[in-house]
Structure formats: C-alpha cells, structure tokens
Amino acid sequence: MQWSTLVATAVGTVLGVLATLVADHVRWRRDRSERNRDTLRTAFTEYLTTLSTAKDAFSRAEPSPERVGKGHVAIGEHGVYAAQQQLELVAQRTLVDKAGRATLSVLDFHDAVVAGHTTNSQEYVNAWRAARHTRAALIEEMRKALQRG
Secondary structure: OOHHHHHHHHHHHHHHHHHHHHHHHHHHHHHHHHHHHHHHHHHHHHHHHHHHHHHHHHHOOOOOHHHOOOHHHHHHHOOHHHHHHHHHHHOOHHHHHHHHHHHHHHHHHHHHHHOOOOOOOHHHHHHHHHHHHHHHHHHHHHHHHHHHO
16 A cells, blocks of 8 residues: 555545534534523513513502602513513623613603602603613613623
8 A cells, every 4th residue: 555545545534524523613613602582582571571571560569658759669570670680690780781781771760650740750761761861871882782792
C-alpha cells in the first residue's frame, strides 16, 4: 500500500470528523439560543399578563383611602411579584429594572384609584399614562432582548 493513499485516507477521515463536529456544534448553539429565546418569551408574556391583569383590576377598584399605599399586597395577589422574580432569573439587569419601574407605576395607579381619583381627574390620568409609558418602555426592551437572543 502506498503512503500517499494512507495519508489521504487519514486526512479525509480527520476532515470528515471535524466537519461533523463543527456542524453539530453550530446546531447545538442554534438550538440552545432558541430555547433561551423561548424561555425569555414565556417569562415576558407571563409578567406582562399578570401586570395587565392587576392594572385592569385596580382600574375597577372602589375608593378606599385606608388602602392607599397597600397596593403591594393586591399586586402580589395577582402574581406580579412571582412573575417579576422569574424575570430576574432569566433577563438582563436593564430589563429587570424596567420591569420594576412598571410594577411601581401600576402601584401608583392603584393608589390614585383607591384614593378616590376619578377617570377624569388629573391624578388618575397622570398615573394611567405613567403606567402605560413604563409598560411601553419595558416592551421595547423585551423586543430588543428577544432579537439579541
């Protein structure tokens, strides 16, 4: 047997194995990236859903001055804190910070409603707009995170 045939076979085998390993690695990274994106998407959706549910419930709350400042209990009952903690596990710090601001803005909205401010009062409108604005900023950050993922 000639050395050149043996060397060519060995080189071909090594190149074939290397090509397979590289292709498997690329596929593994793509699959991992997709799983991470799905995890983020699920956490984002759950948080936004619970936050919206809480805000909607707060918009129907009856005035009750003794409940001003106690929205953290009500927001916890809607699962917002649990969803926010999930975000803390999977999302980047900037996104978690924006989620915290969104939660606080909904708490401020709660306080405006239970303080007795009606839908046409400036306090109610300001709190509602602030909640909407912080939610929009959060959603924009979420979209960026999903594109990066």
